[in-house]
Amino acid sequence: xxxxxxxxxxxxxxxxxxxxxxxxxxxxxxxxxxxxxxxxxxxxxxxxxxxxxxxxxxxxxxxxxxxxxxxxxxxxxxxxxxxxxxxxxxxxxxxxxxxxxxxxxxxxxxxxxxxxxxxxxxxxxxxxxxxxxxxxxxxxxxxxxxxxxxxxxxxxxxxxxxxxxxxxxxxxxxxxxxxxxxxxxxxxxxxxxxxxxxxxxxxxxxxxxxxxxxxxxxxxxxxxxxxxxxxxxxxxxxxxxxxxxxxxxxxxxxxxxxxxxxxxxxxxxxxxxxxxxxxxxxxxxxxxxxxxxxxxxxxxxxxxxxxxxxxxxxxxxxxxxxxxxxxxxxxxxxxxxxxxxxxxxxxxxxxxxxxxxxxxxxxxxxxxxxxxxxxxxxxxxxxxxxxxxxxxxxxxxxxxxxxxxxxxxxxxxxxxxxxxxx
Ligand SMILES: Cc1cc2nc3c(=O)[nH]c(=O)nc-3n(C[C@H](O)[C@H](O)[C@H](O)COP(=O)(O)OP(=O)(O)OC[C@H]3O[C@@H](n4cnc5c(N)ncnc54)[C@H](O)[C@@H]3O)c2cc1C
Numbered sequence: 001x002x003x004x005x006x007x008x009x010x011x012x013x014x015x016x017x018x019x020x021x022x023x024x025x026x027x028x029x030x031x032x033x034x035x036x037x038x039x040x041x042x043x044x045x046x047x048x049x050x051x052x053x054x055x056x057x058x059x060x061x062x063x064x065x066x067x068x069x070x071x072x073x074x075x076x077x078x079x080x081x082x083x084x085x086x087x088x089x090x091x092x093x094x095x096x097x098x099x100x101x102x103x104x105x106x107x108x109x110x111x112x113x114x115x116x117x118x119x120x121x122x123x124x125x126x127x128x129x130x131x132x133x134x135x136x137x138x139x140x141x142x143x144x145x146x147x148x149x150x151x152x153x154x155x156x157x158x159x160x161x162x163x164x165x166x167x168x169x170x171x172x173x174x175x176x177x178x179x180x181x182x183x184x185x186x187x188x189x190x191x192x193x194x195x196x197x198x199x200x201x202x203x204x205x206x207x208x209x210x211x212x213x214x215x216x217x218x219x220x221x222x223x224x225x226x227x228x229x230x231x232x233x234x235x236x237x238x239x240x241x242x243x244x245x246x247x248x249x250x251x252x253x254x255x256x257x258x259x260x261x262x263x264x265x266x267x268x269x270x271x272x273x274x275x276x277x278x279x280x281x282x283x284x285x286x287x288x289x290x291x292x293x294x295x296x297x298x299x300x301x302x303x304x305x306x307x308x309x310x311x312x313x314x315x316x317x318x319x320x321x322x323x324x325x326x327x328x329x330x331x332x333x334x335x336x337x338x339x340x341x342x343x344x345x346x347x348x349x350x351x352x353x354x355x356x357x358x359x360x361x362x363x364x365x366x367x368x369x370x371x372x373x374x375x376x377x378x379x380x381x382x383x384x385x386x387x388x389x390x391x392x393x394x395x396x397x398x399x400x401x402x403x404x405x406x407x408x409x410x411x412x413x414x415x416x417x418x419x420x421x422x
Contacts (some may be wrong), residue, residue, distance in 0.1 A: 003122045004028040005420060006133050008352070009141035011041015013393035013409045015093050017139050019100055020410075020417040023067050027105045030133050032113045032125070039093030042164060044141055046086040050191050052290040053089060054184060055405075056082040056217060060089065062407035065414065083215075083290035089406075105242075115355045116389065123388050137420050138346025140362075140379075140391045141373070144343035150180055158323055160318060160338045163189050168196030174335035175199045178325045180313045181340035182206045187293050189338045194300060202306040205327055206341075208280065209308035211297060214286035221246055228261050232274040233412070235262070236268040252285045260408070263401035264375070268398035271367060272403075279402050286287055294343045315336075343394075347371065365398030373399045376419035377412055390416045 005026060007014045010033025021029055031038060035045065053060065060071045073086055074092050112128045116138060125133045149161045149260075158174065160166055162183050171177075171193040179186045182204045193200050204211070219271060227235045242251050255262075263271065274300070289297070299307035311328035322333040347353040347364055353371075356362040360382030365372045369389045372380040379387040392412055396403045403412065 002028060003134060003136035004030050006113075006123070006125050006135040006138045006139055007027055007031040007142060008125070008138060009033060009041070009393075010035065010038040010108070011141065011143050011393075012039060012044060012089075012093060012406055013041070013141035013413070014139075015039035015097050016406075017141055017392055017416065018097060019068075020314065020413040021051055021420070022100050022104060022106075022322040023065070024414075024417045024421055025415065026420070029104075030109060030135070031106070031110065032109045032127060032133075032309060034110060034112055035324060036110060037090070037094045038097045038108060040090035044086050044090030044093065045164075046090070048168075048192050048195075049085040049087065050195065050292070050296075051188050052083045053084050053086055053294060054083070054215060054288060054290050055083065056215075060406055063411045065410075068410070069099075080190075082170065083292060084379060088365055115352070117359065118361065118388070120145055120189055135388075137388045137390065139377075139416060140352075140389060141393055142395060144351070144394050145346070145353075146344055147339055148341060148344040148349075150339045150341070152314055153272065154316060154318065156318045156323070158249055158318065158334075158336050158337070163338055163340045166338060171196040171200060171336065173197070175201060176322070176333060176335045177202045177338070178313075178323075178332055178334040179204045179338045180206070181306060181342065182209050182211050183340065183342065184287055184289060184339040185342070186338075187211065189312050189340055190300065190306065191293055191296050193336070193338075194296070195307075200305070201334055202300065203309050204306065205309040205311055205313055205325075205332075207328075208312065209310050210284055211308070212287050212289040212294075214291050214294035216249060216291070218247060218249045220252055220257070221250045224251075224258055227255070228258055228266055228414065232266070232270055232278055232383045238280065245403045248285060256286065260400050264399070265304070268366065271398075274371075275367060277293030279420065297345065297420045347368075347395075356389070361387065362391075367398050369398035369401075370395035371398075374413075375399070377416040390419070392416060 007017050010031050015038050057072045071092050095280045113125050115126045116130050117124050122136045123138050177200050186204055190202055227238050315326040317324040325332040325334050362379045363382050373391050373396050377390040379389045379391055381387045394404045402408050
């Protein structure tokens with residue numbers, strides 16, 4: 001009997017993996033995802049329509065292949081424009097998956113995968129409802145690791161550790177809002193709370209309190225590919241020279257298309273050096289805010305309702321009338337605290353990954369950027385055997401660096417489908 005392929009996780013990465021496998025003629029695919037619809041995951045389950053895509057519409061179709069469903073024409077039919085609500089990308093992908101699986105041997109198990117073990121001819125994947133699936137190959141499309149909590153062990157409705165669980169109801173009557181973090185998730189939290197509570201005032205705290213710049217479309221620096229093959233220090237010198245002639249948006253957008261090639265040609269030490277000295281600066285300029293979000297934040301800042309504060313939050317103490325927020329310097333009183341500090345970096349924070357680490361079926365990337373994989377997305381086992389488990393998406397940053405956005409996910413899903421066929 002031909003063994004099946006099991007995809008674990010049915011967010012955008014799991015959905016694109018499924019589409020790519022079907023396009024390449026694979027059938028007999030199981031996908032394990034607790035959410036009812038496939039393709040939404042964390043980012044595209046957004047229910048609030050001011051939570052926007054952070055790129056222009058055509059960029060969501062970058063690296064599309066000939067048979068791919070395309071977001072731009074789909075959106076144009078609905079008379080929507082750039083920086084559309086993220087929910088719409090979820091609608092688009094869910095629809096694309098429903099069409100692609102019609103009449104095909106594809107099963108969706110609406111639960112979680114809890115363990116995977118090797119068998120003589122493949123893998124056995126156990127689900128939390130007790131079902132065991134057998135497979136020739138599995139693909140981990142698990143998304144971000146869970147957030148690292150600000151106040152582990154304290155349960156208080158005024159402390160929101162999972163920023164995507166924020167609802168307008170939580171923000172009512174809670175005027176003094178402290179947000180840990182100043183990135184895109186922090187801005188999304190502000191926009192939601194400010195809409196729900198017009199009296200809310202915000203303090204955004206982080207060690208380096210910089211909000212993402214506003215996105216805009218420019219002509220990318222055309223000669224960026226010349227920097228491929230150079231060391232991080234040499235590239236920094238070349239980039240500084242270019243910045244004398246070009247706007248930084250042009251330089252960064254020129255570089256973006258080459259990041260994976262630059263990264264994969266660096267040695268391990270060069271990657272480590274970049275992570276230590278250049279990554280923060282790069283990521284700040286790379287992750288842009290959709291203009292409507294950016295303008296809303298500026299409006300709140302100008303009205304004196306939003307300020308930035310340098311310092312990490314190291315303790316939260318709930319009282320009846322407030323929460324004391326202890327920062328590196330000083331204490332703030334808050335009615336609502338939201339954690340937007342991002343996902344944990346420890347693979348152990350994910351139950352399934354913890355099981356796989358113990359079994360030696362996956363190993364950690366030496367840079368601490370997720371799972372160690374090969375160029376085709378295949379996980380490295382502890383004893384160096386080729387694995388039947390692949391990984392896709394944010395957990396593969398150590399190998400490709402650019403793995404989070406839809407275009408990269410779609411490209412890597414194609415490479416995995418080809419490797420499985422081979
Ligand atoms: C808020 C936000 C906004 C973004 N905006 C953009 C954008 O505008 N453009 C862009 O290109 N990219 C954007 N991104 C990047 C984004 O990461 C990708 O576009 C994409 O959503 C990642 O999908 P994913 O499937 O890897 O992860 P997720 O969406 O997190 O999906 C992972 C899925 O795995 C499931 N899962 C986890 N563990 C198990 C298990 N043990 N068993 C079964 N299922 C499991 C979860 O239920 C989840 O649904 C955004 C990301 C975020 C967080």
